[in-house]
Amino acid sequence: MYIQIEPESDIPIYSQVSTQVMEGIIRGELAAGEVLPSVRGLASDLGVNMHTINKSYHDLEAKGVITIVPKSGAVISVAPLKGASxxxxxxxxxxxxxxxxxxxxxxxxxxxxxxxxxxxxxxxxxxx
Amino acid sequence: MYIQIEPESDIPIYSQVSTQVMEGIIRGELAAGEVLPSVRGLASDLGVNMHTINKSYHDLEAKGVITIVPKSGAVISVAPLKGASxxxxxxxxxxxxxxxxxxxxxxxxxxxxxxxxxxxxxxxxxxx
Amino acid sequence: MYIQIEPESDIPIYSQVSTQVMEGIIRGELAAGEVLPSVRGLASDLGVNMHTINKSYHDLEAKGVITIVPKSGAVISVAPLKGASxxxxxxxxxxxxxxxxxxxxxxxxxxxxxxxxxxxxxxxxxxx
Amino acid sequence: MYIQIEPESDIPIYSQVSTQVMEGIIRGELAAGEVLPSVRGLASDLGVNMHTINKSYHDLEAKGVITIVPKSGAVISVAPLKGASxxxxxxxxxxxxxxxxxxxxxxxxxxxxxxxxxxxxxxxxxxx
DNA sequence: GTGGTCTAGACCACC
DNA sequence: GTGGTCTAGACCACA
Known part of the structure; x- marks a missing residue:
C-alpha cells in the first residue's frame, strides 16, 4: 500500500492521507485487522510532520474506519461497511x-x- | 431570491453566499443581466461584514458567473453556461x-x- | 463628433469622455476654437449624470486641452500641441x-x- | 529583491506591490519556484496591513504569475511566459x-x- | 449610495 | 509560524 501526497494541493495533507487509506480499504489492499504503519514511520516516509499523520489517523478513527490501540498501533476495523445512516x-x-x-x-x-x-x-x- | 447563512457551519460564510447565488442562477431565479443586491446592503441584511460579501462577489466574478461594475453593482453574466473544460x-x-x-x-x-x-x-x- | 460610452467598462465614464474628446482633437474633428456641447446637453445625450461630464471638462481644462468660459461653454484651446515637458x-x-x-x-x-x-x-x- | 512603496501615490499600494513583483520576475531576480516573503512578514517590513499584501498576492495568483500554497507560502509559477492571448x-x-x-x-x-x-x-x- | 482601498486586531486550521 | 477567515470601522472616487 503506497501513499503519495501532493504538498501543493488545496486539500490538506492529513486529508489526503485519510482518503488514501480509505481507498486502500475499498480496493481490498487493506483488510480488516491489518495494521497501519506507525505514525512516526509514515510521517518520516512521507516527509511530513508527525502531528499531521496523527490527525489523519484520529480522523479515520472518528469515521469508524480504524481503531487506534495505544502502544500497539492502528488497525483496520472489522466491519466498516455497515451502510450509511x-x-x-x-x-x-x-x-x-x-x-x-x-x-x-x-x-x-x-x-x-x-x-x-x-x-x-x-x-x-x-x-x- | 433569499439567501440564508449558517454562521456555525464549518463552510465559510463567503462560500455559502457564493453557492446560494449559483443555486439561484441554476433555478432561474437570477437571470442573466439581473443585478445582485449591493455588497453593503446584503451584508447588513445577513448580519455579516461587508468584506465577507465582497469576497463572495469577487469569487463569483473569478468564476465568470457575475460581473462587478464599479459604482453600479454586480450583474449576472450573460452566458455562464459554456460547458466545462x-x-x-x-x-x-x-x-x-x-x-x-x-x-x-x-x-x-x-x-x-x-x-x-x-x-x-x-x-x-x-x-x- | 460622436461620443460613446461603455458603462460596464473598468474605466470611469468621465475618463472615457475626456479620452474621446482628445481623440476627436487628434483626428482633427474638433479644431481649435470650436465649442463643445454643453454639460447638460451632453449629459442627457449620454444618459449620465451632469456631474460626470462636468468632471470630464474640468479634467480636460487641467490638461490644457480646452478652456471653460463661464456662461458660454467649453472651447478647444488654440495650441494644445506644444510638445511634452x-x-x-x-x-x-x-x-x-x-x-x-x-x-x-x-x-x-x-x-x-x-x-x-x-x-x-x-x-x-x-x-x- | 527589494520592494519599495509610495504610500502617497494614487496607485493603490497592493498594485504597487504586484507590479514590483512582476518586475522582479522580468529581471530574473525572482525565478520560477522561488518563494515570496510571507504575507505578514512583507506587510510588517513595508509597514502596511497584512490584508493589503494578501490582496497583492491573490491578484498575482489570478494573473497566473504566482501560486499560493496554503500554510506554505507563495511561489513563482513555473511558466508565466506563455505569450498573450x-x-x-x-x-x-x-x-x-x-x-x-x-x-x-x-x-x-x-x-x-x-x-x-x-x-x-x-x-x-x-x-x- | 456604490464599490475600492486600507487599517487594526482577532481566532482558527494546518504544518 | 503560515495563510484563511471574519469583524469593525474608516476615507475616497465615482455616479
Missing part, C-alpha cells in the same frame, strides 16, 4: 453540494455529472 | 473525490451514491 | 508602467508591445 | 489607450511615444 448521508450531501452546484452552474448536465462521479469511483477502485 | 472537470473531480471515497468506505454502493447526487441536484433545482 | 513625460511614464510591466510578464517581447502601441495610435487616428 | 492584448490595449491618447494630444509624435515605452522597458529591466 441518515445522518451520514445528510453530512455527505452537505459536503458534496457546493461542488455539485459549481458543476451545474458551469453548464454540466445530469449525465455529465454522473459520469464524473463514475469516473472517480472507477479510478478509486482501479489503482490510485 | 478539461481543467475544470479535473478540478471538480479533485474536490469531489474525498467525499465520494468517504461514501464508498461507509458501505454505499454505486447506485446509492448516484441517488445521493441526484437528490442534491433535485434539491438545488426545487427550492433551497 | 519633462514632468509630463514622467507622469505619462508612471501611468504607462504598470500596464507595460503586465504585458512584459505575460510574455510579450519588445516588438509586440510596440506593435500594440502602434495599433492603438492607428485606431485613434482612423475612426473610434 | 487575444483577450489579454485587448485588455492591455484598453488600459493603455487613455494614456497613449493623452501623450498624442500633448503633441508627442509616434517616435517619441515609442521612445517613452522603450525607456520604461529598459528601466524595468535594469534596476528599479
Amino acid at each position: 441518515k445522518e451520514q448521508t445528510d453530512l455527505l450531501s452537505e459536503k458534496l453540494r457546493p461542488t455539485v452546484v459549481e458543476a451545474m452552474v458551469s453548464g454540466m448536465n445530469d449525465d455529465e455529472i454522473h459520469a464524473l462521479v463514475d469516473s472517480i469511483m472507477r479510478n478509486v477502485r482501479e489503482m490510485k | 478539461k481543467e475544470q472537470t479535473d478540478l471538480l473531480s479533485e474536490k469531489l473525490r474525498p467525499t465520494v471515497v468517504e461514501a464508498m468506505v461507509s458501505g454505499m454502493n454505486d447506485d446509492e451514491i448516484h441517488a445521493l447526487v441526484d437528490s442534491i441536484m433535485r434539491n438545488v433545482r426545487e427550492m433551497k | 519633462k514632468e509630463q513625460t514622467d507622469l505619462l511614464s508612471e501611468k504607462l508602467r504598470p500596464t507595460v510591466v503586465e504585458a512584459m510578464v505575460s510574455g510579450m517581447n519588445d516588438d509586440e508591445i510596440h506593435a500594440l502601441v502602434d495599433s492603438i495610435m492607428r485606431n485613434v487616428r482612423e475612426m473610434k | 487575444k483577450e489579454q492584448t485587448d485588455l492591455l490595449s484598453e488600459k493603455l489607450r487613455p494614456t497613449v491618447v493623452e501623450a498624442m494630444v500633448s503633441g508627442m509624435n509616434d517616435d517619441e511615444i515609442h521612445a517613452l515605452v522603450d525607456s520604461i522597458m529598459r528601466n524595468v529591466r535594469e534596476m528599479k
Whole structure:
C-alpha cells in the first residue's frame, strides 16, 4: 500500500492521507485487522510532520474506519461497511453540494455529472 | 431570491453566499443581466461584514458567473453556461473525490451514491 | 463628433469622455476654437449624470486641452500641441508602467508591445 | 529583491506591490519556484496591513504569475511566459489607450511615444 | 449610495 | 509560524 501526497494541493495533507487509506480499504489492499504503519514511520516516509499523520489517523478513527490501540498501533476495523445512516448521508450531501452546484452552474448536465462521479469511483477502485 | 447563512457551519460564510447565488442562477431565479443586491446592503441584511460579501462577489466574478461594475453593482453574466473544460472537470473531480471515497468506505454502493447526487441536484433545482 | 460610452467598462465614464474628446482633437474633428456641447446637453445625450461630464471638462481644462468660459461653454484651446515637458513625460511614464510591466510578464517581447502601441495610435487616428 | 512603496501615490499600494513583483520576475531576480516573503512578514517590513499584501498576492495568483500554497507560502509559477492571448492584448490595449491618447494630444509624435515605452522597458529591466 | 482601498486586531486550521 | 477567515470601522472616487 503506497501513499503519495501532493504538498501543493488545496486539500490538506492529513486529508489526503485519510482518503488514501480509505481507498486502500475499498480496493481490498487493506483488510480488516491489518495494521497501519506507525505514525512516526509514515510521517518520516512521507516527509511530513508527525502531528499531521496523527490527525489523519484520529480522523479515520472518528469515521469508524480504524481503531487506534495505544502502544500497539492502528488497525483496520472489522466491519466498516455497515451502510450509511441518515445522518451520514445528510453530512455527505452537505459536503458534496457546493461542488455539485459549481458543476451545474458551469453548464454540466445530469449525465455529465454522473459520469464524473463514475469516473472517480472507477479510478478509486482501479489503482490510485 | 433569499439567501440564508449558517454562521456555525464549518463552510465559510463567503462560500455559502457564493453557492446560494449559483443555486439561484441554476433555478432561474437570477437571470442573466439581473443585478445582485449591493455588497453593503446584503451584508447588513445577513448580519455579516461587508468584506465577507465582497469576497463572495469577487469569487463569483473569478468564476465568470457575475460581473462587478464599479459604482453600479454586480450583474449576472450573460452566458455562464459554456460547458466545462478539461481543467475544470479535473478540478471538480479533485474536490469531489474525498467525499465520494468517504461514501464508498461507509458501505454505499454505486447506485446509492448516484441517488445521493441526484437528490442534491433535485434539491438545488426545487427550492433551497 | 460622436461620443460613446461603455458603462460596464473598468474605466470611469468621465475618463472615457475626456479620452474621446482628445481623440476627436487628434483626428482633427474638433479644431481649435470650436465649442463643445454643453454639460447638460451632453449629459442627457449620454444618459449620465451632469456631474460626470462636468468632471470630464474640468479634467480636460487641467490638461490644457480646452478652456471653460463661464456662461458660454467649453472651447478647444488654440495650441494644445506644444510638445511634452519633462514632468509630463514622467507622469505619462508612471501611468504607462504598470500596464507595460503586465504585458512584459505575460510574455510579450519588445516588438509586440510596440506593435500594440502602434495599433492603438492607428485606431485613434482612423475612426473610434 | 527589494520592494519599495509610495504610500502617497494614487496607485493603490497592493498594485504597487504586484507590479514590483512582476518586475522582479522580468529581471530574473525572482525565478520560477522561488518563494515570496510571507504575507505578514512583507506587510510588517513595508509597514502596511497584512490584508493589503494578501490582496497583492491573490491578484498575482489570478494573473497566473504566482501560486499560493496554503500554510506554505507563495511561489513563482513555473511558466508565466506563455505569450498573450487575444483577450489579454485587448485588455492591455484598453488600459493603455487613455494614456497613449493623452501623450498624442500633448503633441508627442509616434517616435517619441515609442521612445517613452522603450525607456520604461529598459528601466524595468535594469534596476528599479 | 456604490464599490475600492486600507487599517487594526482577532481566532482558527494546518504544518 | 503560515495563510484563511471574519469583524469593525474608516476615507475616497465615482455616479
